[in-house]
Amino acid sequence: MVFWQLTIDANDPALLARFWAQALGYRPTPPAEPATTWNAHFRGRLGGAAAFEDRLFDPAGLRPPLWFQRVPREHAGKNRLHLDLYPTGRDDALPQARRIEIVEAKVAELVAAGATVQRRTRGDDPADLYYYVTMHDPEGNVFCVS
Numbered sequence: 001m002v003f004w005q006l007t008i009d010a011n012d013p014a015l016l017a018r019f020w021a022q023a024l025g026y027r028p029t030p031p032a033e034p035a036t037t038w039n040a041h042f043r044g045r046l047g048g049a050a051a052f053e054d055r056l057f058d059p060a061g062l063r064p065p066l067w068f069q070r071v072p073r074e075h076a077g078k079n080r081l082h083l084d085l086y087p088t089g090r091d092d093a094l095p096q097a098r099r100i101e102i103v104e105a106k107v108a109e110l111v112a113a114g115a116t117v118q119r120r121t122r123g124d125d126p127a128d129l130y131y132y133v134t135m136h137d138p139e140g141n142v143f144c145v146s
Contacts (some may be wrong), residue, residue, distance in 0.1 A: 003038055003067040009075070010139060013054035013068035014017075019138050020024075020066060022113050023085060026056035034061045049108045075140040083143045106145050107133050113140040 008047035010016045015025065016071035017028060028051035039061060046052065056066040086101045087106040100122075118134040 002055070003064075005067055007067045007069050009071040010054075010068040010142065011071065011074060012139065013070050015068075015138055016068045016141075017056055019110075019113050019115070020051055020068075021056050023110055023115075023137075023143075024056070024066075025059070026066065027059050028052045028056055030057045030065070031059055031061040036061065079142045082141065085143065085145045087145065095130065103131060103133060103145050107135065108109045110135060110145070118142070 003085070008020075020026065021028060029046070031038045032043075039057075040053075042057070042065070044053070046085060052109070054068045054070070054136065058065070065106075085106065086092055087104045091099075094102075107115075112116065115135045115137055118136060120133050121131070123130040132144050134144050136142055
């Protein structure tokens with residue numbers, strides 16, 4: 001098994017950590033359970049601090065942590081990697097109108113947190129219904145909500 005984390009370049013790591021904590025439901029402290037060596041490692045790195053400013057953890061301890069790494073230059077060009085958020089849980093049994101409603105609620109939440117909308121894309125072919133919103137986080141990194 002390979003442990004991994006997603007590292008994201010940032011000019012303001014604390015800003016991006018706060019934004020993505022809200023977007024993903026992650027927390028700036030490693031979970032106590034499951035009692036893995038990595039969770040223990042990260043809790044030890046906290047020292048006396050209550051939380052990290054530049055790291056986020058899945059509260060259930062199931063998904064990879066995120067680290068926002070300070071870099072000296074501004075974001076330029078298209079991301080080579082981006083996150084896709086699925087607030088519907090990818091439940092294809094939901095009617096398309098309901099899926100769009102759920103996506104738009106998440107988009108509104110993320111705009112209030114500092115994201116911007118680039119575009120909305122919709123496919124109405126009955127054999128392939130889809131809807132997603134391409135967005136930018138507060139530092140311009142692209143991600144999608146579907």
